[in-house]
Amino acid sequence: MKKTHYLLLVSTLLLASCSTKKKADLIVRNATVYTVDSTFSTAQAFAVQDGKFLAVGSTDDILNQYEADSVADLGGKPVYPGFYDPHAHFMGLGQVLDQADLVGAASYDQVIQRLKDYAQKHPDAMWIIGRGWDQNDWPEKRFPTKAKLDAAFPNIPVALTRVDGHAMLVNTKAMRLAQLTSGSQVAGGEVVLENGQPTGVLVDNAMQLVRRVIPQPDAADKERMLLAAQKVCLSHGLTTVSDAGLNRSDIELVERLQQEGKLKIRDYVMISLGEPNLDYYLKRGPFQTDRLTVRSFKLYADGALGSRGACLRAPYSDRPGTQGFLLLSPTELERILTLLADSKFQANTHCIGDSANHLILGLYGKLLKTQNDRRWRIEHAQVVTPDDFWKFNRYSVIPSVQPTHATSDMYWAADRLGPVRVKGAYAFNDLMKQNGYITFGSDFPVEAVNPLYGFHAAVARVDDKGYPAGGFQMENAVDRTAALRAMTSWAAYANFEDHLRGSIQPGKQADFVVMEQDILKIPNEQLRTAKVAQTWVGGERVF
Structure with missing residues (x-):
């Protein structure tokens, strides 16, 4: 009897211990979990419930405390917080997927051939x-003209945006539809002329002369484009993307698709400038849903370095007659920034040239006055005069940079800027040291979507060919821990989302990425080819 009583007691205790386990929706075990919390701690397992991390710890601790119908044994694979791209063009990526892809074309003739192939598939x-297209990659590095376009496509309008999005090449048919002539002028842009006649190249604001006559996609087209863009992003481990400039109708489309469960990916949207957008959103104020953050306006101070639209404090080294230009006047920029300073919105200003950065940092300082929690951002912060770096700290300005810009531009950046000025360009480590943080995006589709390309560019300072030996301006490389923070927790902070995600911690949304290789340990040359095994958003596997 005593033995029977003992066995009953043991059975009862075992059942009681099992019944005391808390219920979770998902348990991830036997992993290498990089939490990217304040101490950069690691763990082996975590539990998820209702789309949030419930607990994080060792595999034994989690299994002793929790049970779930869904248990993922990862066999030691590395897990990271969901990757961020804090500066991209998500809607733009969807649109580009529908267009002729000219990235990497090695010559103007190759551009023409790709267009012919595209025209055959889209009769x-x-x-x-x-x-x-990027003339800097061609044997002849001057801007192209419309002559070859006219010969190949005399009867259909053609509009080809440069890789940086700040210049466009059009043919005569497109110019006629836009009523564009040698006398066409626009503030903050240039209609490039040769012998007094348009060459077909339009820089910055001048592109609007043609864009206004191009048929625009309707809501159904945009939905299809967004879903196609989402598929690409999720496959690369991106769980939160940004849209660096959307109008109200597109913001409302994104929100509707998220509410309908079609868009799983989270989106941090910067509102495009324009009086209708300013009037509506300044009255409404910032807002945040489960998958959407709308609390910033996107401003453009200048153009791009590759098309010489970046505004410099001294002339371009390879074209002494020009210094680039501002896209908005200093007076207009100050007016808009003053409106934002009087609201709760962020200001996120595109600044490439050292003159644009100098101007905007000065205006930020005038309005913000001292350190603060407004989290105003400089998008790109590409060429900064050394005596302006301290302003990022003084006014708590966030540098939102794109590491692959450095490895794309390094072939010709010194030609544009000269050997002294180029040292203040792509200065990621110098920028990070100001406040102790920085954010890494891609600016896709200007650059590739894969965030590991930026991770690699930031730590190794070489391109996909391993060029240059020893790295480009290695004094401004960052270590891997900082690079991971820049695309997770620091990016979440820059988006006012750090209380929601960016690290693997109890209470935060369960966005995470499982990789086949550990990007904190594998050799530099393997970073670009590291594979995403799984992508999860809110505890749901989406890739």
């Missing part, structure tokens, strides 16, 4: 739209 197209 009913009313326009031929393409993006991605």
Whole structure:
């Protein structure tokens, strides 16, 4: 009897211990979990419930405390917080997927051939739209002219946006539809002329002369484009993307698709400038849903370095007659920034040249006055005069940079800027040291979507070919811990989302990425080819 009583007692205790386990929706075990919390701690397992991390710890601790119908044994694979891209063009990526892809074309003739291939596959197209050409990659590095476009496509309008999005090449048919002539002028832009006649190249604001006559996609087209862009982003481990400039109708489309469960990916949207957007959103104020953050306006101070639209404090080294230009006047920039300073919105200003950065940092300082929690950002912060770096700390300004810009531009950046000025360009480590943080985005589709390309560029300072030996301006490389923070927890902070995600901690949304290789340990040359095994958003596997 005593033995029977003992066995009953043991059975009862075992059942009681099992019944005391807390219920979770998902348990991830036997992993290498990089939490990216304040101490950069690691763990082996975590439990998820209702789309949030419930507990994080060792595999034994989690299994002793929790049970779930869904248990993922990862066999030691590395897990990171969901990757962020804090500066990209999500809607733009969807649109580019529908266009002629000109990225990597090694010559103007190769551009023409790609367009012919595209036209064969799209015989009913009313326009031929393409993006991605870069004359800096061609044997002849001057801007192209419309002559070859006219010869190949005399009867259909063609509009080809440069890789940086700040210049466009069009043919005569497109110019006629836009009523564009040698006398066409626009503030903050240039209609490039040769012998007094338009060459077909439009820089910055001048592109609007043609864009206004290009047929625009309707809501159904945009939905299809967004879902296609989402598929690409999730496959690369991105769980939160940004849209660096959307109008109200597109913001409302994104929100609707998220509410309908079609868009799983989270989106941090910067509102495009324009009086209708300013009037509506300044009255409404910032807002944040489960998957959408709308609390910033996107401003453009200048253009791009590759098209010489970046505004410099001294002339371009390879074209002494020009210093670039501002896209908005200093007076207009100050007016808009003053409106934002009197609201709760962030100001996120595109600044490439040292003159643009100098101007905007000065205006930020005038309005913000001292350190603060407004989290105003400089987007790109690409060329900064050394005596302006301290202003990032004084006014708590966040540098939102794109590491692959450095490895794309390094072939010709010194030609544009000269050997002294280029040292203040792509200065990620110098910028990070100001406040102790920085954010890494891609600016896709200007650059590739894969965030590991930026991770690699930031730590190794070489491109996909391993060039240059020893790295480009290695004094401004960052270590891997900082690079991971810049695309997770620091990016979440820059988006006012650090209380929601960016690290693997109890109470935060369960966005995480499982990799096949550990990007904190593998050799530099393997970083670009590291594979995403799984992507999870809110505790749901989406890739």
